[in-house]
Amino acid sequence: PEIWAIGFRSQDGLAFDPKGTLWQTEHGPRGGDELNIIERGKNYGWPIISHGIDYRGGDIAEGEVVKAGMEQPAYYWSPSVAVAGLAFYTGKSSAWKDSVFIGLLNGRGVSRLKLVNNKVVEEEVMLTDRKARIRDVRMGPDELLYVLTDENDGAILRIEPAN
Numbered sequence: 001p002e003i004w005a006i007g008f009r010s011q012d013g014l015a016f017d018p019k020g021t022l023w024q025t026e027h028g029p030r031g032g033d034e035l036n037i038i039e040r041g042k043n044y045g046w047p048i049i050s051h052g053i054d055y056r057g058g059d060i061a062e063g064e065v066v067k068a069g070m071e072q073p074a075y076y077w078s079p080s081v082a083v084a085g086l087a088f089y090t091g092k093s094s095a096w097k098d099s100v101f102i103g104l105l106n107g108r109g110v111s112r113l114k115l116v117n118n119k120v121v122e123e124e125v126m127l128t129d130r131k132a133r134i135r136d137v138r139m140g141p142d143e144l145l146y147v148l149t150d151e152n153d154g155a156i157l158r159i160e161p162a163n
Helices: none
Strands: 011-016 022-026 033-038 075-077 083-088 099-104 109-116 119-126 134-139 145-149 156-159
Touching (some): 011 099, 033 083, 099 145
Antiparallel strands (some): 022 033, 033 075, 099 134, 134 145, 145 156
């Protein structure tokens, strides 16, 4: 009873959306980074299923991406972008309504995913011009986003929604 859910590989971000649903970002192997909705008693498949491949190029387990009794991610990236922290936007901007923002370490930016009924319907990658590894994303009380870079001379960046 103390185990909430199983089948994770390498979790990085964890956040509740405005409705109280728990979401998580997870590093895949080579490909298969995931955004998951986490629910009690569910099996998220690792290491039985994956949308990625082994670092040496072979299959993970039997090479299956779907198996009965195991959950599929809400969204996945292949090739890997090295997902990090995430934050849901709860401000008044219509440009960012129903969006979750995810830091990308390898993708070197911030991914904005627009959600409709817990399904990703749009992706926009921001801040790629900075070529910075983004470790975490948070929404401030001013309704702006704050992102933390993962560098020796790191920075905290403030992002405003487009008009």
